[in-house]
Amino acid sequence: MKIFISPPNSLILRDLVKEGGHEPLTMMREIKKKVTKSGLDSPPLNVTELDPEKGLKYASNEVPSGVRGRMAVIGPMIQKADAAIIVKNAKYSFGCVGCARTNELIEYLLNQRDIPLITVEYPESEEEGRKMIKKIRNFLDDLDD
Amino acid sequence: METRIIVISPASSLTPSYVAKVLHKTGLSLTVKETCFGVIIEGNEKDIKKAVEKVRDLNSEEVYIKERGFPVADKRRCRAEHGSRPGFCQLQSEYETMSYLSKSSSEEEEEEEKKEKEGKLDVEDLEKLVKEEAD
Numbered sequence: 001m002k003i004f005i006s007p008p009n010s011l012i013l014r015d016l017v018k019e020g021g022h023e024p025l026t027m028m029r030e031i032k033k034k035v036t037k038s039g040l041d042s043p044p045l046n047v048t049e050l051d052p053e054k055g056l057k058y059a060s061n062e063v064p065s066g067v068r069g070r071m072a073v074i075g076p077m078i079q080k081a082d083a084a085i086i087v088k089n090a091k092y093s094f095g096c097v098g099c100a101r102t103n104e105l106i107e108y109l110l111n112q113r114d115i116p117l118i119t120v121e122y123p124e125s126e127e128e129g130r131k132m133i134k135k136i137r138n139f140l141d142d143l144d145d
Numbered sequence: 146m147e148t149r150i151i152v153i154s155p156a157s158s159l160t161p162s163y164v165a166k167v168l169h170k171t172g173l174s175l176t177v178k179e180t181c182f183g184v185i186i187e188g189n190e191k192d193i194k195k196a197v198e199k200v201r202d203l204n205s206e207e208v209y210i211k212e213r214g215f216p217v218a219d220k221r222r223c224r225a226e227h228g229s230r231p232g233f234c235q236l237q238s239e240y241e242t243m244s245y246l247s248k249s250s251s252e253e254e255e256e257e258e259k260k261e262k263e264g265k266l267d268v269e270d271l272e273k274l275v276k277e278e279a280d
Binding site: 007009010011012014015016018019026027028029030031032034035036044045090091092095096097122123125126128129130132133 | 146150152209210211212214216234235236238239246247248
């Protein structure tokens with residue numbers, strides 16, 4: 001099954017999903033398609049005028065461009081997903097790497113889709129870490145059934 | 146070409162240099178770059194798959210692997226090209242988190258799971274136990 005992970009660039013989540021025998025939908029894979037595409041449309045990162053258009057499908061014109069830009073990549077991933085794992089309050093999901101409004105929009109769009117979904121808190125201790133791994137593993141095992 | 150970032154958990158006894166050596170010994174056609182957090186590998190899909198299996202065989206509990214969008218030493222990302230550090234804030238943050246993540250379940254957890262599976266005691270059995278205790 002194709003599993004959407006949030007944060008979409010998470011190393012830990014990607015690894016857990018892959019080990020669980022599913023296909024993780026990650027930001028890295030989408031970025032790879034852009035930056036390694038032969039014949040550069042718009043060097044160095046291949047962001048073309050078509051990307052904001054894709055983003056407009058998920059966020060309106062008034063929404064900050066950062067949200068629309070992110071949604072241009074993340075939106076189609078949400079559409080493809082058969083299930084999703086959301087880890088809330090990850091430190092890096094807000095600040096120089098992430099975007100809080102995009103995270104809210106991702107959560108909203110995933111809730112709109114009728115797919116299996118699990119929401120867990122980002123672990124801050126060893127015990128919380130163990131619980132998170134267990135919950136995610138159980139979720140992935142249940143998907144197999 | 147496929148690129149993978151292999152990150153070794155801070156709790157692990159494995160070292161990036163050891164993992165790099167093991168990968169070199171496999172004789173696969175790979176670019177192996179040793180870094181402070183682990184190893185970055187690049188090669189064709191078949192070789193990458195074999196390399197990932199090899200690394201997981203070393204210790205799958207303490208090794209985390211993900212794809213990388215940019216190729217190894219890509220001029221748009223590599224620090225060697227333009228000096229300033231582009232930032233690995235997310236990787237750094239997840240590296241900290243890894244120290245208290247354990248992919249393998251402890252003995253205590255396994256016992257708890259067993260108890261959960263066994264379920265609650267039957268009323269009749271409980272009554273028997275109470276009677277036995279009373280006698």
